[in-house]
Every structure is written in C-alpha cells, then in structure tokens.
Amino acid sequence: MTVCEYQPGLEGVPAAQSQISYVNGQEGLLEYRGIAIKELAQHSSFLETAYLLIWGQLPSRKELAIFEREITYHRRVKYRIRDMMKCFPESGRPMDALQASAAALGLFHSRRDLDNPDYIRAAVVRLLAKIPTMVAAFQNIRKGNDPVTPCDELDYSANFLYMLDEQQPDSFSLISLMSASFSTLSTP
16 A cells, blocks of 8 residues: 655646646646647637647647637527526536536537547537537526627637627736636636
C-alpha cells in the first residue's frame, strides 16, 4: 500500500499526464497542445482554441470558417429542451441544469455510431454550439425571463453574452463580462 502525503490543493502534485495540456503553476505556464495560453489568448478565437483542443491542431482558415458556420447553424435548442428547463427550480445549480439539458439532447440524436468520425464530429459541433444557448437560457429562466434567441451575426463569445441580456456587447464589455458570465456556471 502506498501512503501519500497530503498537500493542500494538490500543490506540486500532477493529477495526470496529458498530451492536451501542460500546467506548471510554479512557473505560471499553461499550454494547450504545446501552444502557450498567452499566445492563444492574443491570436486565436475561442472556437480556434476549441478546435485545437478537440482535433489536435489549429484549423486552417477554411477549416475554421466551416467550423464556425456549423456552430452557428446548430446554436438553437429545441423548444422541448427549453420547456424542460422551465421546470427546473430557480434555485437549481446551473451546472446541474446544463448536465440535465445536455443529457436530454441525446434523445434528439439518439443514433450512436461511435465508430463513425462524421457522427462524432457532428455530435461535438452540436454540443459545443448548444451549451452557451442552454446556459444563457437557464440563467434567464431562473430570473423569470424568457430565453433569448441566438444572434447569428455575432461570434461565439459575443453571442453568449448577448443571450444573457439581449444586448449586443461592445469590445470593453466582451472582456469584462466574459469573466463575470463564467460565474453563471457556478452560482447557485
């Protein structure tokens, strides 16, 4: 039997080895697929970084354009998902609502063809497209408001902020509100 020494916050203890990310908290390093997070934050969009994490490489311009079009096309959620979310308690945790809503999506796309790369890609695109819509919808529903329909003219991040309060964010509010809106996922 191996005895492990307790270290608060697992300081200095690697939880797992990964080819996807590298974290060195003591030196302040975070990399995704070998690219420093600072470089990605300065030069890549959220969807470019998501593409990198999912498929292992940054997309070409053509691949990114196709990916963005697919995500935009699949942003909306079925009214039955929204109706189900209206039945959740207002005091419910957003992550629990997201988990239940994401699981329910599987009922609408229940053919499981896990050996088919096209099926996997379509499932990834649908989930990545619909998660911000479901998070924003639950946030509005729990405040007593109707969900806001996605705006196809906005990029991924701006659209998420728009769906929270139905106002198009400017550059400053995109930066300041993104950090505030992530609390939406953890606020009970």
